[in-house]
Amino acid sequence: MDRLTSMGVFVRAAELGSFAAVSEALGMSPQMVAKHVVFLEDRLGSALIHRTTRRQSLTDVGRAFYDRCKLILADAEAAETLAQEMQSQPRGCLKVNAPMTFGAFRLAPFITRYLARHPEVQIDLTLNDRFVDPLEDGFDLLIRIGAVSEAGLVAHPLAPYRLIACASPDYLARRGTPQTPKDLERHDCLAYAYWSPSIPCQWTFSRAERTETVKAAGRIRSNDWKALLHAALEGYGVTLGPESVMTAEIAAGRLVHVLPDYEGPVRPMHVLYPATRRPTAKVRSFVEALRAEFPAV
Structure with a gap:
């Protein structure tokens, strides 16, 4: 079973006071609610809930575990929210690799204008004329002059x-x-x-x-x-x-x-990123701004 899901079921059971109430709230059977709680108890080696035919209550371990579970679930939800926001709003560090001359003379002025429009983005710019692998070298984006022959890269043409x-x-x-x-x-x-x-x-x-x-x-x-x-x-x-x-x-x-x-x-020029990575908002916005600044045609 998924531990976070079981924690969520346990927290609702502690708050609602019965498996039947949790079953109705979460749309699962009372038996499945019980399995989630038993899964946690077996994992911890301790009872979390005193259960009788009339009522249920938290054990001492259950009360302590409940407090920590609420914090963990809140952190998990915050992490998911942050990831979703990063997909919709440009933010975070963008690692870019570009040729030396183009990077120093044309890309650097573009970057400062881009950052002025996106205050929550930071850019780590590396300039060199050697071949780099974005996956091995950890770059989010590459700007490359010359033909692109490697598979596994999404390539958008820029001005020649x-x-x-x-x-x-x-x-x-x-x-x-x-x-x-x-x-x-x-x-x-x-x-x-x-x-x-x-x-x-x-x-x-x-x-x-x-x-x-x-x-x-x-x-x-x-x-x-x-x-x-x-x-x-x-x-x-x-x-x-x-x-x-x-x-x-x-x-x-x-x-x-x-x-x-x-x-x-x-020579043709492209901006590239790994096809295996879903582009984040910062990658999408940077690519769109690049294509507008240096249109292919």
Whole structure:
């Protein structure tokens, strides 16, 4: 038998004074009421209720057990209420994993606005570009750039991650402006290098259904694009970075869009969570807000 159910039956029996009254109140037979009480007595090794043909009363153990049962049942009900509220109102800690550049430049400002609207939510944000498993690493949500191939994840598409090439006006005045992707091989390219330095970095551009891939090499290589952006602003080469970040630098005149007639790499981006977990209100609200902020189309 379920112990909490038996405790509930026992509490009603103590309060109503007879198994018949409990039977009527709970819609179960008097025999089933008695089985629940006997189950507890057998488990405890002590009588809880003195029963006669005319009346029943609690034993000393029964009175003490009754007081504790009421507290336990109240706590259980409070726990269920809290769980139900968390399914309807965003609250609690949300663990999010995201790529470094997108997370630092675009996701962080979004998160502060989200938290302003949901004061009972806390966010634990981890930024890295390595592959993570949400179940093993304990994340509620992942934001991933690139194709999603794993089974067991619910994936919602976000706006594609577009990359464009840029350099500072000073650099272009000194070295000239590339006219084709092939020209980049004669320039200092600020290459993103998350993997081994021995693996060459390649940039891909397309125009009129024709794709060109060039080797990007230069004096500076980093696994953190913020460092490459700083180097580009200082005039040390051409960088390939997210269009959403570059736009502000271009508008301010600090960078110039190189090869504007070519489309740089475009990668799909998704927000994901484990299919085995029923999404809580905090997960649902965060995903909905993300999709509104970064619409797929």
